[in-house]
Amino acid sequence: MEVRTRFAPSPTGYMHIGNLRTALYEYLIAKSQGGKFILRIEDTDQERQVEGAVDVIYNTLRMTGLKHDEGPDIGGDYGPYVQSERMGMYMDYAKELVEKGEAYYCFCTKERLESLKESNAEGAAFAKYDRHCLGLSKEEVQAKLDAGEPFVIRQKMPDSGTTTFSDVVYGDITVENTELDDQILMKADGFPTYNFANVVDDHLMHITHVVRGSEYLSSTPKYNLLYKAFGWEPPVYVHLPAVMRDAHHKLSKRHGDKSFEDLVREGYVVEAIVNYIALLGWSPSGTQEIFSLKELEENFDMAGLSKSPAIFDIKKLTWMNSEYLKAMDFDKFYALAEPKLKEALDGTDLDLKKIAALLQKRLETLNDIPGLVEFFKTLPEYGTELYTHKKMKTNDEIALSSLEAALPVLENLEDWNTTSIHDALMALVGELGIKNGQLLWPVRTALSGEPTSPGGAMELADILGKEESLRRIRKGIELLKG
Numbered sequence: 501m502e503v504r505t506r507f508a509p510s511p512t513g514y515m516h517i518g519n520l521r522t523a524l525y526e527y528l529i530a531k532s533q534g535g536k537f538i539l540r541i542e543d544t545d546q547e548r549q550v551e552g553a554v555d556v557i558y559n560t561l562r563m564t565g566l567k568h569d570e571g572p573d574i575g576g577d578y579g580p581y582v583q584s585e586r587m588g589m590y591m592d593y594a595k596e597l598v599e600k601g602e603a604y605y606c607f608c609t610k611e612r613l614e615s616l617k618e619s620n621a622e623g624a625a626f627a628k629y630d631r632h633c634l635g636l637s638k639e640e641v642q643a644k645l646d647a648g649e650p651f652v653i654r655q656k657m658p659d660s661g662t663t664t665f666s667d668v669v670y671g672d673i674t675v676e677n678t679e680l681d682d683q684i685l686m687k688a689d690g691f692p693t694y695n696f697a698n699v700v701d702d703h704l705m706h707i708t709h710v711v712r713g714s715e716y717l718s719s720t721p722k723y724n725l726l727y728k729a730f731g732w733e734p735p736v737y738v739h740l741p742a743v744m745r746d747a748h749h750k751l752s753k754r755h756g757d758k759s760f761e762d763l764v765r766e767g768y769v770v771e772a773i774v775n776y777i778a779l780l781g782w783s784p785s786g787t788q789e790i791f792s793l794k795e796l797e798e799n800f801d802m803a804g805l806s807k808s809p810a811i812f813d814i815k816k817l818t819w820m821n822s823e824y825l826k827a828m829d830f831d832k833f834y835a836l837a838e839p840k841l842k843e844a845l846d847g848t849d850l851d852l853k854k855i856a857a858l859l860q861k862r863l864e865t866l867n868d869i870p871g872l873v874e875f876f877k878t879l880p881e882y883g884t885e886l887y888t889h890k891k892m893k894t895n896d897e898i899a900l901s902s903l904e905a906a907l908p909v910l911e912n913l914e915d916w917n918t919t920s921i922h923d924a925l926m927a928l929v930g931e932l933g934i935k936n937g938q939l940l941w942p943v944r945t946a947l948s949g950e951p952t953s954p955g956g957a958m959e960l961a962d963i964l965g966k967e968e969s970l971r972r973i974r975k976g977i978e979l980l981k982g
Contacts, residue, residue, distance in 0.1 A: 503535025505709045507561075507568070508542045508698065511553035514759040515560045517751055517812060518713060518743045521777045525740065526711045527566045528778070528800035538705060539571030541582045542698065544691045560760055563770050565793050570705075578705040583697055590692040593700050593730075594653045594685050602729035603685060605641050606633040606654045628681045629654065653686040655696075655722065655729075663721040668738045669807050670714070675721045683722055695719055699726045702735060711738040738802065741809045743780055751812055763817075767867030769828075769836070772821040780810035790823060822864045833860050837869060844870040845877050854963050858954035875948045876963065879972055882949040884980055892937030899942035900980040905932060906943055907973055910961070918962040925957065946976030 505526040509519060530537040539561065543549060561568060570576025580586055597603035606629070617627040634656065636644075644651070658677040666672050685696040692700070702710060717739050727734040742750050751757040758766070763773050775791050783804045784791070791799065825833060834856045841852045855873055863869065874880070887899035894902075909924050929939050943957035947969060953960065961969040 501708065502706075503530050503533040503709060504538060504705070504707050505530045505535065505711060506538040506540050506702065506705065506707050507566075508540040508701075509557050510542045510545060510548065510694075511550060511557065512545070512548045513550045513553055513556070514753065514761055515556055516753060516759050517757075517777060517780075518740075520560065520564070520760050521743060521780055522711055522713065522740060523561070523566055524564070524774060524777055525738070525782070525800075525805075526709070528796055529709050529711065529738070529802060530569075531797040532800040535708070536569040537566070538576070538578075538707070539568040539573075539581060540701060540705070541572055542694065543582060543584045544694060544697055546584075546691070556761070563764070564760075564774050583692075583701065586697075586701065587691070589704075590697060590700060591686060591690065594692070594696065597655070597685070597726075597729055598653065600729060601656065603653050603655050604634050605636070605645070605651050606684075607636075607644050607649050607651050608632055631682060634682075650688045652684045652688055654682040655685050655726065657682055657722070657725065663724055665720055665724045665734070665737060667717070667720075668736060668802050669741070669805050670717065670739055673717065673720070677721075680722060680725075695722060696726070699723050703727070703730070703732045707735055709738060710735045711740065714739045714741050738805070740781055740805070741807055744809045744811045746811060757812070758814075767840075767865030767869075768817065768821050769824045769866070772817065772824040775824075776817045776820050780812065781806050781808075790820070790827075818864050825863050825866075826861050828860070830857065830860065836866055840866055840869040841873065844873050848877055850876055850963055854959070855954070858959055858963075862954050872954055875950050875953065879975070880949040882945075882979075886945050886949070886951055887942055887976075887980065889937070889941050892941040893935055894938050894941050896980055898934075898938055899945070900977065902932075902934070902939045902942045903946060903973055903977050903980070906939060907970065907977065910966070910970060910973070913966070916962070916966045918958050921961050922958045942976070943973065946973045 507523040507526050509515075509523075527537045529535070539557075541554060541557070558573065568574070570578065570581065572579075572581040575581075594603060598605065608629075612632070613629070616630060633654075657680040661677050662674050663677055663680075664672055664674040683695055684693050686692055701707075720737060720739070724734050745751050745755065745757055749755070753759060760773065764770060771792070774793060775789075775796075778791065778796050778800075779789065782800070783806065784799055785801070785804065788799075828836075834853060837856045837859065838852060841855060845852065845855075855876065859869060859872060862872070884896050884899075888895045905928060906925065909928050910921070913920060913924055925939060925943065926936070929936055932939070940957045944953060944960060947953075947957065947960040947964060949972075955963070964972070
């Protein structure tokens with residue numbers, strides 16, 4: 501049997517972390533077993549649709565490398581892959597259940613249903629439908645249909661007994677059938693509910709594994725009863741625990757938690773995001789933490805899925821992101837860094853590749869770049885306290901002496917590059933009989949005006965060029981002289 505999974509998002513906005521994790525696990529379950537990963541757009545909730553949300557779905561899958569084998573954009577044997585384009589079939593399947601006695605027409609008005617909620621002692625949220633329309637005869641139903649009365653079609657739940665289903669993560673779960681509400685399958689507008697459409701579509705698309713959040717555990721008995729009513733084989737269920745902001749709160753955009761797009765905008769590398777999300781609820785068999793997507797495909801095993809909620813730790817993601825940046829091929833890194841360097845250093849003719857090379861091992865995120873390179877464009881205002889460094893054995897007096905000695909040496913330097921600057925300054929250290937840091941720290945400080953900088957004295961001087969480097973050293977001398 502070919503493993504077939506589906507990612508079936510609703511186009512209602514951004515791609516939150518929980519959604520992306522579901523897509524990733526569906527992809528990995530399929531690819532780890534040589535199966536197919538399908539994209540289906542579930543747009544039956546017309547009121548919640550957001551313009552541009554479908555593009556967000558496509559862009560996210562493209563950026564993350566989660567390439568689907570079938571979908572609205574590429575077709576397949578079981579299309580259409582957009583629910584609103586499959587509308588003709590859902591009513592037929594609902595009527596089939598009515599004929600079998602597994603569903604029934606309900607003509608109750610909105611007002612009557614609201615009154616049921618208001619009169620429910622346990623509160624509106626727990627109000628079950630009272631089956632007011634279940635007892636209607638075929639003739640009464642037909643008369644109402646002929647009169648054009650609005651209706652929904654409800655699933656008829658068993659009056660007694662239990663329903664059991666098995667889940668990969670949570671094991672066997674049994675519920676009392678009396679706890680199940682007669683859920684709506686077809687709405688009054690002719691659209692199917694999510695709970696009905698996804699069962700029909702999963703069956704028709706030969707989906708073998710259904711992966712979704714644990715919030716759907718309570719609905720799964722209803723899905724299983726639908727499969728049973730149709731005489732269909734239910735899929736393998738994989739319910740995932742929530743992704744949490746902390747021990748008590750789920751991730752939520754309303755509370756400022758990041759979406760996938762937010763993380764990318766904040767300078768996180770897509771591969772690092774995917775790697776980190778893979779570990780939110782799944783433990784590999786060994787100690788390895790850094791995985792490429794290909795390695796995840798090869799190593800993923802559903803046995804490693806956890807039923808415990810996963811806490812999204814931005815510090816851990818940031819660490820992982822820095823590891824990705826450090827290990828990245830330089831050309832790839834430069835392609836990512838270049839736009840931010842160009843924006844930060846607009847109006848300069850500095851060698852951006854040289855600056856990028858200094859940055860690569862120092863970054864946590866790409867958004868660190870502007871703050872680290874501003875001094876190349878404009879020397880910040882700084883105080884003489886920067887010249888005092890205990891480890892480098894420098895103070896104002898030593899710094900002034902070193903800069904005054906370095907200035908003529910650098911003025912007379914004909915070849916201006918890292919090697920020649922290094923050789924000249926190290927020769928000066930020998931002549932002066934001082935520690936390396938007693939010369940190099942003051943020069944670095946004068947060139948950057950920052951307590952720390954990417955690169956040391958030689959690299960900064962090379963990038964800034966002779967004229968600007970000498971200007972900054974003279975300014976440092978003036979500052980130290982007071």
